[in-house]
Amino acid sequence: MALLETVLGAHLSPREKLYALSLLSVAVIVATLLLAFAATFFAKAEPIFRKEGLGVYTWSVWLPSEDNPEAERYGLAxxxxxxxxxxxxxxxxxxxxxxxxxxxxxxxxxxxxxxxxxxxxxxxxxxxxxxxxxxxxxxxxxxxxxxxxxxxxxxxxxxxxxxxxxxxxxxxxxxxxxxxxxxxxxxxxxxxxxxxxxxxxxxxxxxxxxxxxxxxxxxxxxxxxxxxxxxxxxxxxxxxxxxxxxxxxxxxxxxxxxxxxxxxxxxxxxxxxxxxxxxxxxxxxxxxxxxxxxxxxxxxxxxxxxxxxxxxxxxxxxxxx
Known part of the structure; x- marks a missing residue:
């Protein structure tokens, strides 16, 4: 409660605190969504990081292969x-x-x-x-x-x-x-x-x-x-x-x-x-x-x-x- 008063302000009335808390909740949701985006992207990108390392950002190549996954080479330079x-x-x-x-x-x-x-x-x-x-x-x-x-x-x-x-x-x-x-x-x-x-x-x-x-x-x-x-x-x-x-x-x-x-x-x-x-x-x-x-x-x-x-x-x- 003390932390909420520090963030929202102790001088606010109960109704104002409720309104400010609702706005703060929206901000937390937006920040959480951004972190979720980053976590999802990183999790999805992990296989290529394990295979290519940082080479995926320094190489300029795009060689897909349906038959042999190890022959695939991807670089985003x-x-x-x-x-x-x-x-x-x-x-x-x-x-x-x-x-x-x-x-x-x-x-x-x-x-x-x-x-x-x-x-x-x-x-x-x-x-x-x-x-x-x-x-x-x-x-x-x-x-x-x-x-x-x-x-x-x-x-x-x-x-x-x-x-x-x-x-x-x-x-x-x-x-x-x-x-x-x-x-x-x-x-x-x-x-x-x-x-x-x-x-x-x-x-x-x-x-x-x-x-x-x-x-x-x-x-x-x-x-x-x-x-x-x-x-x-x-x-x-x-x-x-x-x-x-x-x-x-x-x-x-x-x-x-x-x-x-x-x-x-x-x-x-x-x-x-x-x-x-x-x-x-x-x-x-x-x-x-x-x-x-x-x-x-x-x-x-x-x-x-x-x-x-x-x-x-x-x-x-x-x-x-």
Whole structure:
């Protein structure tokens, strides 16, 4: 009882304590579910850990065998590489676009009705099914990037390692990263927009009173919300790393580790989606896929905890707590 009073606060009334206890119970359930996820994934991945050790994360190989389980070899290095590469490109694309969209809505559109329309369209983009983005990416974006970006750069700059892979279909790490960047724009922009609107009015007035232009004021105010911008980028990174359907349609789905973003690749999420349906045919494939899921789980938890912590600290600072 004393521990509950310490957590919930002794000053609360019995009804308030009951309400707080119910909320605490929900938090405990959520934390327990997360631990259960991690335990399940680890238990499912244990066979491949016993067989391959940490090699499952350092090798780039995918050799299933129905007849001889000992001949099976699984390594997730290419999928891990592709996951990180796609997410980095997605952040590089989405962060400037999201910042521009947030500033446009909050600072530069004079009409309140027009601001509402743009915000509604942005929210509608966030609500679209990912398969819609994937189909658009494979039919429009991939050929467009191949014909007007990849092939010209390959023809003129193939001696540079970054452009050294000859594009064929357009399905590549670059296409997947740009598509995920576009998909992340509404998500990241909404966080930056909300933070920008929370900037104290007194700070805005102080900046303009010093004779700053709108562009100068915008630059200073963006600096003020820099922790939120970084946090939004981290959360966007986590979202891009975990995307499945859209990425699997445009990434190429091949076990390739290349510095060139023009090369096709694989992500962990796409690998799980593509291979899990027939994993039951093999002794160790399902276990290898759960080992990949562990990486996504760890990456998602770490990135989201860091991002949310940064946002909470910024909110406490602006509210003086």
């Amino acid at each position: 290419a999928a891990i590489w592709g996951t990180v590469y796609v997410a980095i490109i997605a952040v590089a694309v989405s962060l400037p676009l999201s910042t521009a969209l947030a500033l446009l809505v909050t600072e530069y559109i004079p009409s309140s009705k027009l601001r509402e329309v743009v915000s509604a369209l942005s929210d509608a983009m966030a609500a679209l099914p990912t398969i819609v983005y994937g189909l658009w990416g494979v039919t429009v974006l991939a050929p467009l990037l191949r014909d007007y970006v990849m092939e010209p750069l390959y023809e003129c700059c193939r001696f540079i390692p970054l452009f050294s892979y000859e594009p064929t279909t357009g399905q590549s790490i670059l296409t997947a990263g740009i598509l995920m960047g576009i998909m992340s724009v509404p998500y990241v922009a909404s966080m930056i927009r909300e933070a920008y609107l929370l900037i104290p009015r007194s700070l805005r007035e102080a900046i303009y009173s010093l004779g700053a232009t709108r562009a100068e004021a915008t630059r200073l105010l963006l600096g003020y919300i820099k922790p939120v911008v970084i946090a939004a980028a981290l959360l966007g990174f986590g979202r891009a790393a975990g995307e499945t359907v859209a990425v699997s349609l445009v990434v190429g789905n091949t076990f390739t580790i290349s510095i060139s973003p023009f090369a096709p690749g694989y992500t962990i999420a796409a690998l799980i989606a593509n291979q899990y349906g027939n994993a039951y045919l093999y002794t160790y494939m399902e276990s290898a896929l759960f080992a990949g899921g562990l990486v996504l789980l760890l990456l998602g938890v770490v990135v989201n905890v860091i991002g949310i912590t940064m946002m909470q600290r910024w909110l406490r600072n602006i509210h003086g707590k």
